[in-house]
Amino acid sequence: MRTLSTILLLAAALSPPKPVWTGPSVTLLGGPSKDGRWLSYVDHGDLALRELASGRTVVITKRANGSKEFAYFSTISPDSRRIAYAWFNKLGFYELRVVDLDGGEPRILYRNEETGFVQPCAWSADGSQILTLLFRKDNISQIVMQPAAGGLPKVLKSLNWIYPKKMDLSPDGRWIAYDSFASENSGERTIYLLAVDGSRERRLISEPGDHLFPVWTPDGNSVVYASGTGVRMLDLADGKSRSIADNLGRVVPLGITQDRTYYYGLRTGGTDVYASEIDMAQGKSGGSPRPVSIRFPGRNSQPSWSPDGQWLAFLSRRGTETFGEETRVLVLRAAKGDGERELAPKLARMDAPHWTPDGKALLVRGTDRLGREGLYRVDTETANAVRVAEPVDANGCSPAKAVLCGTELRVGAERYETTLAKPTELAWAPQRDAIFVGDGSRLVRIPLDHSPVQKVDTPSGFSIHPNGRTIAFTAGSTNSEVWALKIP
Amino acid sequence: MTRAAGFVLLAAAIAQAQVPLGLDAYIPAPENNPLSIEKIALGRKLFFDKRLSRDGSIACASCHDPNLAFSDARPVALGIAGRKGTRRSPRIANRAYGKSFFWDGRAATLEEQVGGPIANPLEMDLPVAEAASRVNLSETELRRALASYVRTILAGDSPYDRFVAGDRTALNAQAQEGLKIFRGKGGCIACHLGPNLTDESFHNTGVGAGDEGRAKWSGRPEDTAAFKTPSLRDVASTPPYMHDGSVATLEDVVEHYNRGGRANPYLDSELHRLQLTDAEKRALVAFLKSLSGTIREGSL
Numbered sequence: 001m002r003t004l005s006t007i008l009l010l011a012a013a014l015s016p017p018k019p020v021w022t023g024p025s026v027t028l029l030g031g032p033s034k035d036g037r038w039l040s041y042v043d044h045g046d047l048a049l050r051e052l053a054s055g056r057t058v059v060i061t062k063r064a065n066g067s068k069e070f071a072y073f074s075t076i077s078p079d080s081r082r083i084a085y086a087w088f089n090k091l092g093f094y095e096l097r098v099v100d101l102d103g104g105e106p107r108i109l110y111r112n113e114e115t116g117f118v119q120p121c122a123w124s125a126d127g128s129q130i131l132t133l134l135f136r137k138d139n140i141s142q143i144v145m146q147p148a149a150g151g152l153p154k155v156l157k158s159l160n161w162i163y164p165k166k167m168d169l170s171p172d173g174r175w176i177a178y179d180s181f182a183s184e185n186s187g188e189r190t191i192y193l194l195a196v197d198g199s200r201e202r203r204l205i206s207e208p209g210d211h212l213f214p215v216w217t218p219d220g221n222s223v224v225y226a227s228g229t230g231v232r233m234l235d236l237a238d239g240k241s242r243s244i245a246d247n248l249g250r251v252v253p254l255g256i257t258q259d260r261t262y263y264y265g266l267r268t269g270g271t272d273v274y275a276s277e278i279d280m281a282q283g284k285s286g287g288s289p290r291p292v293s294i295r296f297p298g299r300n301s302q303p304s305w306s307p308d309g310q311w312l313a314f315l316s317r318r319g320t321e322t323f324g325e326e327t328r329v330l331v332l333r334a335a336k337g338d339g340e341r342e343l344a345p346k347l348a349r350m351d352a353p354h355w356t357p358d359g360k361a362l363l364v365r366g367t368d369r370l371g372r373e374g375l376y377r378v379d380t381e382t383a384n385a386v387r388v389a390e391p392v393d394a395n396g397c398s399p400a401k402a403v404l405c406g407t408e409l410r411v412g413a414e415r416y417e418t419t420l421a422k423p424t425e426l427a428w429a430p431q432r433d434a435i436f437v438g439d440g441s442r443l444v445r446i447p448l449d450h451s452p453v454q455k456v457d458t459p460s461g462f463s464i465h466p467n468g469r470t471i472a473f474t475a476g477s478t479n480s481e482v483w484a485l486k487i488p
Numbered sequence: 489m490t491r492a493a494g495f496v497l498l499a500a501a502i503a504q505a506q507v508p509l510g511l512d513a514y515i516p517a518p519e520n521n522p523l524s525i526e527k528i529a530l531g532r533k534l535f536f537d538k539r540l541s542r543d544g545s546i547a548c549a550s551c552h553d554p555n556l557a558f559s560d561a562r563p564v565a566l567g568i569a570g571r572k573g574t575r576r577s578p579r580i581a582n583r584a585y586g587k588s589f590f591w592d593g594r595a596a597t598l599e600e601q602v603g604g605p606i607a608n609p610l611e612m613d614l615p616v617a618e619a620a621s622r623v624n625l626s627e628t629e630l631r632r633a634l635a636s637y638v639r640t641i642l643a644g645d646s647p648y649d650r651f652v653a654g655d656r657t658a659l660n661a662q663a664q665e666g667l668k669i670f671r672g673k674g675g676c677i678a679c680h681l682g683p684n685l686t687d688e689s690f691h692n693t694g695v696g697a698g699d700e701g702r703a704k705w706s707g708r709p710e711d712t713a714a715f716k717t718p719s720l721r722d723v724a725s726t727p728p729y730m731h732d733g734s735v736a737t738l739e740d741v742v743e744h745y746n747r748g749g750r751a752n753p754y755l756d757s758e759l760h761r762l763q764l765t766d767a768e769k770r771a772l773v774a775f776l777k778s779l780s781g782t783i784r785e786g787s788l
Contacts, residue, residue, distance in 0.1 A: 112654035136652070138671060140682050142512075152653065157514045158683050198506075198513030200522075370678055 017245060020052060020263065021482040028265035028480050030085075031255035033076040034218075038101070039254075039263065039482065040083055045070035047085050049101065060099055061087075061106065068092075073119045075255075076101070077127050077148075084109070084120035084130045084148070094118050096132060096146060109150055113137075121167040123148070131169050131176060139371030143167060143178060143194065156198055162348065165189070166213040166253065169196070170220050177204065177214035177223050187327060191225055191234075205234060205241065213253040217260065217487060224262060224487060226251045231262070233487065245485055252480075260487040270298025271476040273314045278436075278456070278464075278471055292472060293333055293340065300331070303472035304354040304362070304425075304463045310335050312463070312472055313353050313362055316342075330362060332380065335465075345378045345385035353378075354424060354463070409437055409446055416446050419453050427464040436464045443471075508644025508784055509653060510683055515584045517639060521599060521632045525788055531637025532786045534630065540619045541612035543568050548605065548634070551577040557722035557783060558641055563733025567611040574610075574699065576733040579726055581643035581783055582719055587688040591715045591731040594705045598635035603627075637786065643721040644683075646781030659778055666775025669768055674745065676772075678758040679717045685779070690714040693759060694750025696732040712754045724777045738773045 021039070030040030038049045045067075047060045060083065063069055072094060074085035081101055086094045095111035096118045109130070110118060117135035124131070127148060134142040134153070141163030144153035159180055167178040175193050182190040189212040191204045204223065205211050213226040217233070224233045229249055234241040244262075252265035274289035292312060293300060299317040306313065312333045328350050330343040349367040356363060362378045368387065376385045403409070404423050409416040420439045427436045434447045436456065443456040443464070461474035507513055517523050534540065535548045551565050552558040557579045560566075565573035575591055583589065588596055595601035603616040612619070620630040648667070650658035659667065670676045679687050690702040692714040702711035715731045729735040735744060744750070746769065749759040764772070 114652045114654065138652075138677060138681060155512055155683075157512050160682075194514060198515065201514060201516070202519075370681070372678075 015486050017248065017483045017485040019481055020484045021050065021055075024479075026265075026480045026482055028252045028254065028482070029072055030074040031076065032257050032261075032263045033080040034078050034258050035080050036257035036259060036261060037080065038076060040074040040076055040085070042071050042074075047071035047074055047083065047087075047099070049083075060101070060103065073121075075120045075122055075130070077123045078125055079127060082127070082148075084123065084132075086118050086120065096120060096130070098130075098148065107150070109148070110134075110146055110153060119163075120146075122169040124169055124173045125171055126173070129173075131167055133163055133167065135163060143176060145196065156196070157194055157201070166215070168215045168223075170216050171218060172220055177216060179212040179214060179225070182208075191223065207241065213251075215253055215256050215262070217256060218258050224253070224256065226253050226264075231264070231485070244487060248483075254482070256487060262485045262487050264483055264485065266481045266483055267478055268481060269477055269479045271301045271474050271478070272297060273300040273303045273312070273472055274475055275303075275312070275470055275472045277469055289473075289475070293331065295340065298476065301474040302351070302353060302461050303474065305335075305427075305465045305470075305472065306355050307357055307359045307466060309466040313355065314472070315350060315353060330364070330378065330383075343378060343380065343383040345376070345383045347376060347378075347385050350376075404437070409435060411435065411448065414448070414450075416450070417453070418446065419444055425463065427466050427468045429468040436468060438462065438464060508642050508649070508782055510644040510646065510649030510781075511582065511642055512585065512683060515639060515642075517584070517636070518597060518599065521635060523636055523639060523788060527633045527636040528640050528786060528788065530629075531633035531635070534623065534634055535637055537623060539622045540606055540614065541568050542614045545569070546612060551605070551611070552580050554783070554785065557581065557643070557725050557780075559726045561726070563728050565611065567608070568613055571610045571613075573608075575731050576728070578718060579643075579722060580638060581641045581721055582684050583641070584639035585684050588716065592702050592705055593690060593716050598638050599631045602631055602634040602638065640787060641783065641785040643719075643783045644781055646721070647778040648775075649781060651778075660774075662771050662774045663778045664775075665768070666771035666773070666778075669764070669772050670775055673764070673768070674762055674772060675758060675760075676745070679756075680720055685720040686717040688716065690716055691756040691758070692749075692752065692754040693730075693744070694752050694755050695730045695734060695744075699732065701731075710754060713752070714754065714756075720776060720779050722780045722783065724780050738776050739769070741776075742769050742772050 025043065027042045029042045032039050037051060039052055041048055041050060043059050045063050049058045049060060061071055069090055070088050072086040072088060074083050076083050082098050083101060084096065084098045087097045089095050091113065093113050093116040096109045097106045098109055099106040115134045115136050119133040120130050121133060122131045130146045130148055132144050132146045132153065134144055141159045142155050143157045144155050146153040164178040164180055167176055169176055174196055176196060177191055177193055179189045179191050182188045188210045191211050191214045192201060193204050194201045209227055211225050211227045214223045216223055221237065222233050222235050224231060224244065230246040231244045231248065231251060232241050233244050250267035252267065254263040254265055256262050273292040275292050276289040296316050301315050303312050303314040312335060314331055315328050316331045318327045318329055330353055332341040332343065346369055347366040348369055351365040353362045353364045361380055364376050364378055366376045367373050374387050376387055378385045404426060407418055407420060407423065409418050418437045420437060420442060423437045423439050425438045429436060434445050437444055437446055443462065445454040445456050463472050538544045538547045540547060545568050551560050553560055558581055559579040560577045564575060565577045567573060583598060589598060589601035595604060605611040606614055606616050606619045617627050620627045647658045679691055681687055690711055692712065696713060700712060702714040703709060724738060727737055729741050735741050746762045746764050748761040749755050
């Protein structure tokens with residue numbers, strides 16, 4: 001008897017995941033309806049539905065052509081009649097809206113410019129409340145219950161500025177499962193239960209590891225969540241968790257339907273940093289590109305050469321990739337040999353690294369642990385990050401007395417129009433008869449004899465070695481797919 | 489056309505809220521001391537009970553006066569027989585959301601904290617067990633009841649809270665300007681953040697002399713003269729300011745920050761000269777005044 005049920009269980013657990021939707025139009029911003037008929041998503045900025053069985057799509061909202069507005073996260077009501085969704089409005093922030101599945105006028109449920117971001121996560125079983133995340137201007141995120149009929153949301157809990165990746169309501173409407181950091185100094189997440197009446201909270205999962213994206217099973221007996229590259233399920237009765245699927249990849253769970261089908265997104269592909277030679281005669285990139293690092297393949301981007309040409313700095317992702325601000329480190333790779341060093345400054349987000357002219361630091365666009373955005377100077381020795389007030393510092397002096405000033409290149413008394421709106425880097429051509437100037441996505445060659453500026457054909461996200469012969473660039477892309485898995 | 493449904497309901501919804509507007513409905517309490525009506529009522533009685541002091545002359549409320557935002561008007565606390573303490577009585581609203589207690593954070597829970605003033609020779613000067621037996625309770629019962637009551641002292645629903653909740657008329661133009669400075673040029677939000685306007689963490693802002701502050705308990709030199717960031721709720725009603733009551737007015741506090749705090753080897757790296765104009769200083773003070781709202785106590 002026992003063996004039989006074990007075998008049955010295993011059989012169920014082992015039924016392989018199936019791809020449900022692939023291709024360039026997949027977005028992972030919505031979820032399935034409880035009846036398993038629809039999947040909400042975003043189609044060119046409009047809220048849309050995909051009929052899972054037929055692949056038929058219905059676009060619900062109607063953005064005006066060229067409009068700045070667009071739909072973002074969405075969740076379908078339990079009776080499959082309404083969708084709550086975030087809408088980026090004309091005023092420049094997100095508001096919470098609800099619309100009938102069969103069309104009609106959307107209604108605004110929550111619009112508050114003090115709360116620039118909203119994410120509806122789940123409906124209560126009776127359709128009266130929408131569990132929603134608010135993200136305030138002062139960098140506080142809040143777990144709230146928003147009445148579906150309108151009115152002020154009830155704030156249950158305020159968190160620091162890094163917000164849950166996902167929250168879900170138990171079918172009996174009494175508990176919220178959400179993920180947040182395991183402890184104040186931890187980058188790892190774990191799952192908590194918060195009583196909807198605000199009376200209690202407890203940590204649900206105490207095992208070490210990165211546990212996130214909790215979703216309740218329809219019977220309310222278990223919570224299914226992503227853990228590393230797999231999916232696990234915790235039985236609330238005995239507090240034990242077990243694996244449902246391993247080695248799926250980069251999973252972004254979307255929801256569970258009444259018939260216990262678990263829908264999740266998969267992120268595939270990735271980007272890497274390559275180096276390649278520039279063909280001087282042609283003003284074209286030439287030679288065959290070689291990957292700069294073999295550690296953490298598919299996770300690297302945005303290279304920048306140090307002014308002395310000894311180091312290539314780039315960003316590299318760590319941890320599980322999910323939505324929003326992923327964890328990144330700065331890698332410093334020696335130009336010669338395999339020397340590699342990692343800098344993990346105390347910044348929550350980093351982008352667009354480039355070296356300071358003295359070669360002692362990297363400037364990155366970023367957000368600190370208090371959620372303050374700005375330009376930060378990261379010391380390459382200590383990894384200390386300090387906010388710098390003047391972003392134009394980035395356009396400082398070149399290695400050899402060529403200076404970028406606004407859109408202009410100045411070499412001694414000579415001035416050259418770069419033809420770029422915001423040039424940020426420059427390098428001497430090897431013969432020192434020209435200077436390469438780039439803005440991070442385009443590259444031009446400026447001959448010093450004032451002959452016409454030449455466009456250089458390069459991939460985006462590049463950096464030129466000060467020797468003018470080598471460029472490093474980012475190549476590859478990340479794609480999304482939707483998969484389904486039967487939960488035992 | 490889309491309709492902005494629900495906004496007319498704002499005022500009604502604010503009135504219905506269970507906790508004052510701006511606070512979390514979830515009020516943390518330890519697993520072994522969940523809030524109950526009985527404990528809260530008992531704790532409330534004890535809070536005003538002078539028997540908890542050796543000579544029966546003072547109660548918790550003597551230093552944490554409900555009419556003064558649960559603080560007092562003195563630069564430093566005054567215990568039994570006119571004994572002068574070394575630190576200022578803090579406002580104790582919203583401590584339920586706190587992470588550590590006292591200016592130096594030496595108590596990890598409110599249950600632990602409430603025994604402190606009872607036993608402190610400069611305050612109530614009575615062994616906690618003795619205080620408990622005077623009121624026919626066990627020490628644990630006394631601590632749990634007092635802690636439960638303190639958890640119900642909740643301050644919110646200020647003009648600031650209404651503004652943040654979406655009522656654009658709740659702050660006048662000057663206070664809105666002050667809020668901008670608070671979040672931006674003033675850098676106040678680096679420490680005074682969240683619903684309770686505190687990071688519950690310790691910083692040296694260059695106030696006071698001779699008090700080691702957090703360093704005494706953490707043993708870390710960098711915590712020298714670092715004190716816990718106080719909540720700024722109802723701050724306007726309780727001068728003088730800081731852990732030693734050494735700063736007389738809100739204008740003086742703003743001046744202190746404008747100078748970048750007082751220079752010393754342990755000064756927090758977030759502080760620097762602000763170069764605020766006189767109008768900006770006035771705006772910041774106007775904003776600080778908008779943090780006064782209603783204080784509710786004693787109910788679940």
